[in-house]
Amino acid sequence: MTDKPSRMQALYAWLDERLGLSTIYKVVLDRKVPKVNWWYTLGSATLFLFTMQVITGIFLTVYYVPTPDHAYDSVNYIMQDVSFGWLVRGIHHWGASFMVLFVFLHMLRVFYMGAYKYPRELTWVIGVLLFVLTLGMGFTGYLLPWNQRAYWATTVGTQIAGTPPIIGPWITRILRGGEEISALTLSRFFSLHIWMIPALMALLIAVHLYLVIRIGISNPPSKDE
Amino acid sequence: MSSHNPHDLSRRDFLKVVGSFVGSVMGLGLGLPLVSYFVSPALEVQGGDKWIPAGPLENYPIGQPTLFTFTLTKKHGWEKTSQSYGVYIIRHSDTDITVFSNVCTHLACRVRWHDDQEQFICPCHDAHFAESGEVLSGPAPRPLDQYEYKIEDGTLYIHLVEG
Known part of the structure; x- marks a missing residue:
């Protein structure tokens, strides 16, 4: 290395002075962590899966159409005619199942290690909300291919949502956007699936990560405690 | 860091190299198909x-x-x-x-x-x-x-x- 900084270094220094890049790097990636094991990677794995779902999901909307007359055909088109359509939808399909699994395992790890205790209660509560929203993504996404399985799964699911007394029938109606499953159900599930729930999740993930970085992760519990 | 030989790769540097390699492979592995996914119907010759x-x-x-x-x-x-x-x-x-x-x-x-x-x-x-x-x-x-x-x-x- 020469004494004079290279152009790239100069550019980095210029940006760093204004954006605080090296501070971000230090705080986010160079933060102190206790000696931990592989179970502590489940949160990152979930974040990775979420990112993949976002990317593949955005690309699926290039061809997918949320109307009863075209939904099924457009999914078929993605699977059979679009190049790598099978890959994009395949990742989204399997990623969805893996995401539920990984969120759950991540939650189990936090639970068994007692990592939800003071001062990390809020991280836990937000995590539980994220778990529920993940299930919501699974539920709303399942209807979108508009095949027999999707239709009947949503029939059953919205019926189950209607089991509480008094408010039950209202919940079913609101979920379906009317008396029965129709074009309105499909479009509202689509909207929930690609806008409302993901936006809420992104916000909560940001807070969740902020708390993880701010408070740090907990030591694995030891025998003496 | 325990290594004294400057030619030894530190654990940190090793992970950086491996990490960016694996990241690039995965990024390209998904990125290139995504480009093709977006473009493919446009290149179909009809007529x-x-x-x-x-x-x-x-x-x-x-x-x-x-x-x-x-x-x-x-x-x-x-x-x-x-x-x-x-x-x-x-x-x-x-x-x-x-x-x-x-x-x-x-x-x-x-x-x-x-x-x-x-x-x-x-x-x-x-x-x-x-x-x-x-x-x-x-x-x-x-x-x-x-x-x-x-x-x-x-x-x-x-x-x-x-x-």
């Missing part, structure tokens, strides 16, 4: 050529530009779409005919024949074309496109080439 019957020759009075329209159904992705076409047919004699596309050569709006001015005029940016297809005024860069034609048993056919 070829067709002879479109435009009816008996008597339908077209001599010297009078007459609009003939037809629609073709095409498959776009999951849907069949009908596309409409318009051509101006000018019969000069029983064998000599001109078939103009009504697509403006400027920005693809549709031109219309104005009897009073004896010109084709495009409503979008006011391009004017003569009965011969020549540009008279306006932004059009070249004369109106022409179609090949043939006459069989008194019926006019237009050669539609696409793709």
